[in-house]
Amino acid sequence: MATVNSTSNSNTNSNTIQNGRYWGLATGLDIDSIVDAMLTKQQSKIYKAQQQQQKLEWKQEAYRDIITKLRDFEKAYLMLGSSTSMATTSMYTSYNCTSSNPYLTVSANSDASGSMQTVEVKQSATVATLTGGTISSDVTSSYTVDVLLQNLKDLAAAASSFGTADPSITVTVDGVSKTISFSGEELNGLSASGFADLVNTKLSAAFGQVTAADGSGTVTKISASVDTTTNKLVFSANGGYQTQFSLTASTSSFDVRMLGAITSIAERNGKDAPTITVSYGGESKTLSFSTSDDLSESGYLATIQSKLDAEFAGKGLTASVDANGKLTIKDADGKEATISTANTNVTALDAIGFTNGANNRLNVNTTTLGDFLSSKNIEPTVDENGKIYATINNVKIELGTKDTKLSEVFANINKSAAGVTIAYNKTLDTVSLTANQSGAAGTVDISGDLSGLFTALGFTKTSDTGRDAIITINGVSYTRDSNNFVIDGVTYGINIDVDPAKEGYQPLTSTVTFTKNTDTLKKGIQDFISAYNSLIDAINTQIKTAPDKDYPPLTEAQKAQMTQEQIDRWNEKAKQGMLFNDDTLESLLEQMREILYQSVTLDDGSTYSLYEMGITTSNSADDYGKLEIKTEDEEIFEEAIAKHADKIKQLFTKSSSIPLDINPQTPEQVQNQKIRKQEEGLVARLDDIIKSYAGSVSGNKGSLLIIAGITGDSTQYNNNIYNQIKEINETINKLKDQLKTQRERYYDQFEALEAFVQQANAQSSMLLSLLRS
Template structure:
């Protein structure tokens, strides 16, 4: 324990004496601290400038931001107004003045749907042949959980709990299931019996596997805690002194093999499997030799499994008898009774393409063949029939007739947003019975305001840069030391 003698006992101010004695050293420390403070101030000023420059870019040149100067829509000088909230019309730089009329009787694309009360839903539900459990303490939780499960399964159907699950004349609250894709052909089925279910999957390319070497063999043949072995001409030496677990040995093996075209894995019994980084079939069987305690190498007996090339899912053949009613391909329901005059192959392919399913249908002499368009483990074809189900209703394609006073354009299909002559029509609700009128006018106010805003922000940044780079620092005034700051605080308080 240190005994401190203060000025009260000796008559001397020890603290002041020590402080004055150390002042020369303290000055050196303060000088370095002040240099550090100056550097940090410069760094902060640089950070502020970089931040402001980035903000200038984000505000005026980010292509994803509305109003960006690099977006064509920013330079739109023609403004469009409609007499209905169901339609928004915007134009790009090529848009021309003109008036448009959405003809009466036009219809937008809608999603097919089915509503179920909580009692009708029960504890499970089958959609497009796949079963899902209903979990959750409240109806909203059940809807959220079921939505998540549908997304994981790749079913293009959403569900929500609503008080508007009935018709236009009937009150009904419950779960509303809707197709995520619009149009009359994007239907789904609830319930029913799944029959003739066939699943084919592809495989990823694999490397060859070599077995026969064990951890116990490595330890037994170690010399001074080091063990050497050869895979063909590749010689590997590892130090197993501090490798207590199988995981340790596996890690050091893979580190040593990183440039030898092999990886290694070890099972719980200590069996080592070497895997070639080269994938595919017809690989050459290697040899493995282990150095024994007298310094010679002994060849061991190995097992060899050739690699695999990447494969696509096998074709699935569908006969004409399989095409009656509704079929499901990779979770997508196809109601062939809705195909109209279109042939079956084109109808199936249109729906698969709209759902982004990597499968195509082709006609052959026996019927239809389903083929995967990709390879590897993601290549999958699953086909089944659904009987005795409840099919969604209400889906419809768009049929929108637009006139500009000179000609007429009819938009059909599953999209409610589409461009025409540099003008984008976006329908967000039903078209009124009397149609919709669209008028336009020339207005460059927004363009001028955006250019002014950019110039003002740019000038502010340039002024700040010029000020900071031309300003001279008065080296007679260094940043305050901690003692100087404390003294200033004392004087202010006093």
């Protein structure tokens, strides 16, 4: 037998203090232990009440677990809205269907008739759309070739002098990146056109040749040329492909040895001169450089030192450069100054006049409306507030100002009342304007637009109207505004353009055939049986598990002597058997088992039952009505699924127009519920039982809710067990008050005893003293 020692919380000192009073000094008695012993019977009453209360709480918890399991089963298998529900029509009338033409896709739902169809698509649907031309196929340098060539020569010469890597750029074409470098030897003596030829040679070597899209020959996907009007370098996509390319800089840290080249490039192109800021001893000084300074290989360090001496006179700072071109400035004690630079990171890409990441695609997030229109030589019309407007489908739309980003311009169009969506396709480098309404009802009309935006975007058409799909099914004609639609439980998808206006037009024809999908019903029933049996197991386990009398609820004193793990293990045992032989649960199981034995009357007056489709209840008394498909009945089950889906559907889903009443009072009400049960299928019958135990109907609560309630419901604090717990709690409080009063009375009595003993001791001492004298 499991045991736990129980001790009181008394103090075992013979001389103690209670409420500011000393006990046991005169008598030498352990007053606390004596008082605790005298109150043992009263304390036991409290412990007993607390244990009774704990058992009720555990019992309520067990009931609520059953309620939750019943409701979960009901939601998953007996109510509409769940894919596993036996109440849904699609469980019984599922079809597989196929189309003889791959350009017409079909799928059937529960409303499909299952009859073969002859389908003819006379016309497919379209959405009204206008598409512009290619927007930004070229990337142009900001410098003339003469200037950029000299910039590049400066970098290459410095790299050659100091033995560093030649200046280079990274070119990415359709996701493939290659680095192209330029040596001083290659650049010397080159003309503008010669530089473009050099770049093309390097591009061809890096990316190779491809056959042009029109088959006219081989080309590189990207090439360089010189604009004869501006004399600027231009990178372009070649070969008729939608090639995406970008130019990025090869990154590197500041090399002070390149200061001369950097300074020359800045001055040549009107850029800010490079500077070096030195912070030392609480001071910060900026060293500026120009082409008048000696920044040659032999003179750059002396120039830096000279400027340093001028700014930090008498500080003894010395500049030095390591093999990687890193500048260091230290004082005589080796203390290092802090260095920062500005305008010193000039890459080869900067030198040839391209921004880092330059590419042949429109960046709607950074490009402004004004800049975009200007790049297409279009001057927009603006009002007195600088606003630019567009007109689409006769709706005037505020696009923004010249400073508004294109992304915001597009957003303004999309949220307008014009009923269109504008979008940029980065792959094709085009902008499309599409009607939100598909079919013939959708239009896009920009004929009244004066903003210039759509001209800049390369729109050549000013209007478009969609068309409806026209389809005949077994000779019946239908019109739909989309190529994906549902007719009589079948979803159709037209995946090819069928246009009567095109030369050589042919309608799309197909034969659609249907086969019963028995797998869905078979799996649905098997899952239902498995879930039902799990529910029965859970309830049956509660009923058949007897309580272990060796594990009563722990008292607080007992818990104080145990670890949390020990308490948890004890409670696991102590909670068992709370619903042992519970009459309410036994009645629930009996009703559930009974209705599954019974047959259901079908629409034609015949009856059908689970037994007839190969499903029986277990013969074992321990299983308490669990469902099973025995090995010898599997063939019957398979045949029923294949041949009698309609009977199975009625067996499970038949319903009654009589409303459920879980608390009938009059003979008429009782009779109505009997009729309801006779008219219903198994799903409704099971659901009625679950509601009568774990649900609420017309203000009437199920019997388990009345007993234990459920969290989050009005029954949480309005149920029989809660009321019992409340009463016991009041009893416990009264017993505790009585214990406190009794304890104080005992201590008062011992206080009087202490006083009496002290007085007797004093008198005895006095007598002894007199006798001795």
